[in-house]
Amino acid sequence: MRKLIPWVGSKTPLLWAIQSLLPVHFRKFVDVFGGSGTVTLNLQLPKNCLQIYNDLDHDLYNLLYCTKNxxxxxxxxxxxxxxxxxxxxxxxxxxxxxxxxxxxxxxxxxxxxxxxxxxxxxxxxxxxxxxxxxxxxxxxxxxxxxxxxxxxxxxxxxxxxxxxxxxxxxxxxxxxxxxLKDVVLENRDFESIIKKNNEPQTVLYCDPPYYKAERCYDVEFPRSDHQRLHDVLIVHEGFFMVSYNYCDFIKELYKECFIYYLERPNSQSRKKGSVYEECIITNYDPRVFARQITMYGDFGRDDRACKLVHIPDHPLKVE
Ligand SMILES: C[S@@+](CC[C@H](N)C(=O)[O-])C[C@H]1O[C@@H](n2cnc3c(N)ncnc32)[C@H](O)[C@@H]1O
Structure with a gap:
């Protein structure tokens, strides 16, 4: 596991699921809310896939830039x-x-x-x-x-x-x-990086500040930005995957997408066995694009179980 810094909301515990739900073929991967860079640094991507890391926090960007160059x-x-x-x-x-x-x-x-x-x-x-x-x-x-x-x-x-x-x-x-040698580093608001990479063979991975936990970061993320993110993603021509906390607001907001449910140990809680509920949302059917997933959509088991809990009437991205 490659790691630069610890970071609130780091996706280390969910990397296995993100990797499993990726489509098989694509040319570009954009880590839109890159944070510590854990996803950029550890995912296995197709050969010759261009990789972009982005975060609006200038200090994070500067740290990654100096680490790389x-x-x-x-x-x-x-x-x-x-x-x-x-x-x-x-x-x-x-x-x-x-x-x-x-x-x-x-x-x-x-x-x-x-x-x-x-x-x-x-x-x-x-x-x-x-x-x-x-x-x-x-x-x-x-x-x-x-x-x-x-x-x-x-x-x-x-x-x-x-x-x-x-x-x-x-x-x-x-x-x-x-x-990071071949990774492009960007320091933009999510809307401009998403619009700039609106291509059919691009995968956007979005890990925004979670609903009702928007204040964990130095850059401001007003609650209305959840809607702004949804609206720019929904017209994306390529693939997208979004991580969120599992709650009614997010389920409703992304009802035209596939929603996977998973749990991870809650490191913030002192209660033994306490878990945090998360979801991974896609605009494509991972059962078609990701070969390792069964017809039923569920995969993994025990503390690494990922369940398909919502199927939209019409997938937004079919090829
Ligand atoms: C949940 S964290 C991402 C964690 C990351 N996936 C990791 O594994 O470390 C959310 C990130 O979104 C960034 N952010 C907040 N508002 C943003 C915006 N408008 N555009 C781009 N990035 C933003 C924050 O600086 C923070 O690093």
Missing amino acids: KTLALTRELGFLPDNSRDTFDEVCRFLKMEEYGDRDLEEELALAKVLFDKPQAEEISRLLLQRSVPPDVRRAAAYYKMIRYSFNGQGNNYAVASCDIRQFFHQIWEVSRR
Whole structure:
């Protein structure tokens, strides 16, 4: 398992199901809400398939960019400050919040872009502003990496009082760098990346912030974005797969799709045996496209069971 950082909502426990439900033939794979990159880094894809990682969080994008393209500089920067004291953690947080090194003009421009334009346009303008004034920044990537690694549960907000020598992760950074060699990295809002890749042979994998858990991330995901995501996906010419928490709102929203139900151990709960209910939604019938799945649609067993719980009247994607 290749891993760069721990991340809330990481798909490590569900990779086996995502892999099984993929269609067999396609030319491009887009990880629309890439997060830690776990899906991009670990899925097995057809030979010569172009892979795109995307996340709107600029710090995540910058970390992946520097891991891929500035590996030596990043590991050198991380090696300079190997202690994980609270002082280091606080300094790293100050740096990221730009309290000390801040660029006030940039912050004002980014805030204005949000007020003056609608979301996809504001995102495009922010991307250009960030590209112009914050070139891929190794210092920032190293600070961000430390903040995640030194924090409790990798959430970046509470200092974890546990010993952590950052140098133990260097081999992972090099391995991830090699894996990212041919992966295109993007830093866009989901709507613009989906529209940009609207082709019949493209698979979009979407792992958005979950319903009623939208505030777990630094980038804003208003509740209305679930509908915005649905509306842009439904007209996608290729294949799509979406991961969500299993709840009535999502079942209703995606009723024109196939819905698979699965459970995973709930790591946030102290109750023994507690499980978290998830679903994987597709616009195609995986029983036709994914050869390993039986006619009934269910696969796996015991704690790795995946059940087909909803079949639409007419599949959106048939070839
Ligand atoms: C559930 S996490 C993805 C986890 C990822 N699959 C993994 O395995 O680590 C959701 C991600 O969506 C990103 N995000 C939130 N709003 C977004 C938007 N409008 N466009 C693109 N990415 C967004 C967040 O930064 C967060 O990393």
